[in-house]
Amino acid sequence: MSELTFPQGFLWGGALAANQSEGGYREGGKGLTTVDMIPHGPARMPVKLGLEKRFALREDEYYPSHQAIDFYHRYKEDIALMAEMGFTVFRTSIAWSRLYPNGDELTPNEQGIAFYRSVFEECRKYGIEPLVTLCHFDVPMHLVIEYGSWRNRKMVDFFARYARTCFEAFDGLVKYWLTFNEINILLHSPFSGAGLVFEADENHEQVKYQAAHHELVASALVTRIAHEVNAENQVGCMLAGGNFYPWSSKPEDVWAALEKDRENLFFIDVQARGAYPSYAARVFREKGVTIEMAPEDAEILRNTVDFVSFSYYASRCASAEMNEQNSSAANVVKSLTNPHVPRSDWGWGIDPLGLRITMNMMYDRYQKPLFLVENGLGARDELTADQQINDDYRISYLREHIRAMAQAIEDGVPVIGYTSWGCIDLVAASTGEMSKRYGFVYVDRDDLGGGTLARLRKKSFWWYKKVIASNGRDL
Numbered sequence: 001m002s003e004l005t006f007p008q009g010f011l012w013g014g015a016l017a018a019n020q021s022e023g024g025y026r027e028g029g030k031g032l033t034t035v036d037m038i039p040h041g042p043a044r045m046p047v048k049l050g051l052e053k054r055f056a057l058r059e060d061e062y063y064p065s066h067q068a069i070d071f072y073h074r075y076k077e078d079i080a081l082m083a084e085m086g087f088t089v090f091r092t093s094i095a096w097s098r099l100y101p102n103g104d105e106l107t108p109n110e111q112g113i114a115f116y117r118s119v120f121e122e123c124r125k126y127g128i129e130p131l132v133t134l135c136h137f138d139v140p141m142h143l144v145i146e147y148g149s150w151r152n153r154k155m156v157d158f159f160a161r162y163a164r165t166c167f168e169a170f171d172g173l174v175k176y177w178l179t180f181n182e183i184n185i186l187l188h189s190p191f192s193g194a195g196l197v198f199e200a201d202e203n204h205e206q207v208k209y210q211a212a213h214h215e216l217v218a219s220a221l222v223t224r225i226a227h228e229v230n231a232e233n234q235v236g237c238m239l240a241g242g243n244f245y246p247w248s249s250k251p252e253d254v255w256a257a258l259e260k261d262r263e264n265l266f267f268i269d270v271q272a273r274g275a276y277p278s279y280a281a282r283v284f285r286e287k288g289v290t291i292e293m294a295p296e297d298a299e300i301l302r303n304t305v306d307f308v309s310f311s312y313y314a315s316r317c318a319s320a321e322m323n324e325q326n327s328s329a330a331n332v333v334k335s336l337t338n339p340h341v342p343r344s345d346w347g348w349g350i351d352p353l354g355l356r357i358t359m360n361m362m363y364d365r366y367q368k369p370l371f372l373v374e375n376g377l378g379a380r381d382e383l384t385a386d387q388q389i390n391d392d393y394r395i396s397y398l399r400e401h402i403r404a405m406a407q408a409i410e411d412g413v414p415v416i417g418y419t420s421w422g423c424i425d426l427v428a429a430s431t432g433e434m435s436k437r438y439g440f441v442y443v444d445r446d447d448l449g450g451g452t453l454a455r456l457r458k459k460s461f462w463w464y465k466k467v468i469a470s471n472g473r474d475l
């Protein structure tokens, strides 16, 4: 095989998100947000899925987001570590509720703006390009309680006001923007994904797709605003990616896999192509869904994204016989367990070739540059007696996935950059654990909030530094 190479100027870095790293959940004027209500432990799932209304905090529960890894106070130290690895891009998100504590105010909270300005200036100091998600699994709780979150069309205006504030306040500091993190996760984890809580006996599909419509309109509207504020702005959508494989070559299984892919790609089809895909009408009919659209929506949706970003952890698998019993949501999106790929300690399939397949499919479908903004292995790390973490398993996972990405580039897929997930250990979104670690930097923190929060470089830290310095040649 010829040597795999990355283009000149390829962006290398890592990703965090406000909701899983910042903490400081009531500091600097910040309002309560959805993630602040999601507890650790067995009560977590029903809240995340929107099956249990949780509008007040409880004394007897632990909420991992409240302090998280304290990025709010330690961002200078953390960004210095990223710079030491040679990052040229750092992905994070803005917590909407730091800028608009309730979400429906007319003017922003200046303390919130000052905090993010300082974060982005710190990045720029080291020549790191910020890549900023406007909404990564957090909606101000006031908007959930008063308006029902994204089921309400008013959210489009609230979000547009917030986004405009970001584009104007951080103009010149931030050029790469993502609208909604893993927008398709709204279907699979409705409260954490989009602040949705279901009422008894309502059609969940109706609620989810109406909310999806509002997010899609909001996403397109803010894409337009971003370009109006500065024509240099580059806006991307963001998919929780990973193709579905058919369980067998039975035509019914192949059809099931195609349908499952469409369920997730539906969102990107709209964001990248500017209109609802042709299959949507039949799907909505079958689900008993009727979308209420405003007259201007079709026009707004034409504001397509500049690039398509996605996360990739694992491929998925579907069959015609797939049901609640034989599938698992280990990787949030329900899938059959593919016997041909190994699995992580959390049951997520490990499939680097699946990344090459996914990237080729996405470029064939959208013809827009891709940005791989999440990828990594959640694993338990052990500290040796002399405080070392020899995470060869993580190095091997990342090496194989970076190689697969290089192969996709060789296949002709344009890729802007790569930000591995959780470059500094953070709180896991699915389980709320700290022990599910992704980072090159270890954070001394346990699942129940114990530990000093000190940062330690892992073996993978030095490996990634070398990868970046060689522009991906030295894997």
Ligand code: BG6
Pocket: 017, 020, 137, 181, 182, 240, 311, 332, 374, 378, 421, 427, 428, 429, 430, 431, 436
């Ligand atoms: C993606 C999310 O779903 O996967 C992240 O965008 C999340 O927020 C990541 O943390 C990994 O999932 P988990 O559950 O292992 O944290």
